[in-house]
Amino acid sequence: MNNLLEMRGIRKRFGSVTALSNVDLSVRPGEIHAVVGENGAGKSTLMKVLSGVYPHGSYEGTITYDGQERHFRDINDSEALGIIIIHQELALIPLMSIAENIFLANAPRRFGVIDRGAVYARTRELLRKVGLSELPDTLVTDLGVGKQQMVEIAKALAKEVRLLILDEPTASLNERDSQALLDLLKEFRSQGIASILISHKLNEIKQVADRITVLRDGRTIETMDCHDGRVEEDDIIRKMVDRDLDSRYPTHVPQIGETIFRVEDWSVEHPLHPGRKMVRNVNFHVRRGEIVGIAGLMGAGRTEFAMSIFGRSYGRNITGRAYLDGREVDLSTVGRAIDVGLAYVTEDRKHLGLLLGEDIRKNVSLANLEGISSAKVIDDLRELQVAEGYRGQMRIRCSNVYQESGKLSGGNQQKVVLSKWLFSDPEVLILDEPTRGIDVGAKYEIYQIIQALADSGKGVVVISSEMPELLGICDRICVMNEGSFVGEFPIAEASQERIMRSIMNKGERVQ
Structure with a gap:
């Protein structure tokens, strides 16, 4: 032919x-x-x-x-x-x-x-x-x-x-x-x-x-x-x-501590349609050293929940309480959410996660300008040192840290987004579809970064539409449907079948 x-x-x-x-x-x-x-x-x-x-x-x-x-x-x-x-x-x-x-x-x-x-x-x-x-x-x-x-x-x-x-x-x-x-x-x-x-x-x-x-x-x-x-x-x-991946997911032995972050009776209405609840009376927690997955179908309310927690960047008429290390915290703005120790890596890295026209150096420092400033003046040398540090730590493939972020591959863009939020030194990191559009080699590196964050005592929340990914990297999986949590499984008792059954039946919870 x-x-x-x-x-x-x-x-x-x-x-x-x-x-x-x-x-x-x-x-x-x-x-x-x-x-x-x-x-x-x-x-x-x-x-x-x-x-x-x-x-x-x-x-x-x-x-x-x-x-x-x-x-x-x-x-x-x-x-x-x-x-x-x-x-x-x-x-x-x-x-x-x-x-x-x-x-x-x-x-x-x-x-x-x-x-x-x-x-x-x-x-x-x-x-x-x-x-x-x-x-x-x-x-x-x-x-x-x-x-x-x-x-x-x-x-x-x-x-x-x-x-x-x-x-x-x-x-x-x-x-x-x-x-x-x-x-x-x-x-x-x-x-x-x-x-x-x-x-x-x-x-x-x-x-x-x-x-x-x-x-x-x-x-x-x-x-x-x-x-x-x-x-x-x-x-x-x-x-x-050009190498063997013995497993798609790196092995990990979690060291889980006390609850670091929790929300109680969290409800969120649609930003344009008053009275239409997108998140309904949610109770949720994550412990130090724990990777918690949130599973659910498209439209289940996972992203809406995450964004509403992160400084009310989604929704209106948000009600409920949030606690960090047992102390009630104010999450009413993005700045306040960052100040108390939250970070949110959006699923839309190109439009909401990065300034594509800016270089790697400026994107890495964006969420923590105080960390590179003296007397409210940015220290260019410090900014360069921070960017170079994350370039090596995250293995960002680029010509140098002055390279325009929009010209990086998807996996390297995601590493820049992660670097930005890691530099803000969060206590709780929420990752929304962290490996979407990323190849298997880069995924493996992202998984290793997530595990290292948990091992350092952070609380990590992962939202993903790929159930094998959640099963491969999480310690516990919560299942969301129609704005509510309808199931929860320790990883030893979780499976794709049980997660889907929980979604369809709206209520299988394993403690």
Whole structure:
């Protein structure tokens, strides 16, 4: 079978840094081809070369598509041939309708005027193809993340896609929406549409991929055929990280002490809908040296609970009491929450966790400016020393601490966020989806950091949608559903089945 796409000897440099070094990739018609690798391995850079984001002349090597060598000047050139890329950060305009987003640049026209009837008819047809029943004039802001992802795919179909590139498409989706997207890719395969799937979720890749190409440090390591029955997740991981991971989760013997933080009868209303309770009469505690997981389905109220504790950064009409080391504390503002010893690592590191345009040095010191100041004047040398210290301690891969944070890989961005909050020296650290969009090697390092924090006597709370992760690193798991805690398990008695049963039955508690 002739290849639809062949990339040969692709080399891309940014100044003195080599991001891609002689990378090869081929895709067959109607194939789902997965590209995997650690954060910083070069996956997204390779896709930007392919799609014309990095134009011909800015890289070395050749791109052959549909039997001809191609020189893409920009993304419009690649889209004209049916190569469509969907980035991890969706490119939709929230306050425009589905139809307007899909046909923003290529609306059907009649006598030079946009044919709204044709736009709406074509939108309805495309929405049916991706399994959505929404009306074309529905605002994108009124859709969940899963449906927004489907709108992006509908937009690709409107451009007569032949090769669809998806960069971490399920990173922010729940299990149901993820499965719907994977099923859609398989449907596209049956129609002859090829896909390149970039993902850290190896279980999903194994479910749909025909072949898998592994990148490491900007090089092609191997392309594996998933139909020969010999591709195992451990083998993929070994090729990605160039070492054996004896376990996905580091071994840990907890040293658990007295209760460090607790809340009583904590309730929170929706910020825009008075009377609608998002958190209902929650009682919760974490002990020194303990890692407590919070499990639950999307919309269970986990993030709302965490943010409301952290200086009431979510919600209104918040009631309840909070105690640190047995003393009632005031959590009414973010500043006061930080002062009493709380830190919150948001699930949205790009928009809420980092100043992407600032360098690593400034981001690390951001939550504790007093720690680098003298007489309210920032000490530049002290700021540099602190940043360099965390760069080494957290193993942040960067050229130097003056590197712009937005240009780091996802795993290294997360390490910068963690460094910021560790420098504030919290007593209780709340981590919301701490490994979302991060490769297995970086995940392992994050787990080691979490365990080290617990071993130093901190209380650690981990919110995660990945149950194996909670089971792998936590000492106790609390289960949340519809704004309430409905189950609690010491780790020795926890399992995915018991957690799901607790969610569905709303009430299995093991002491």
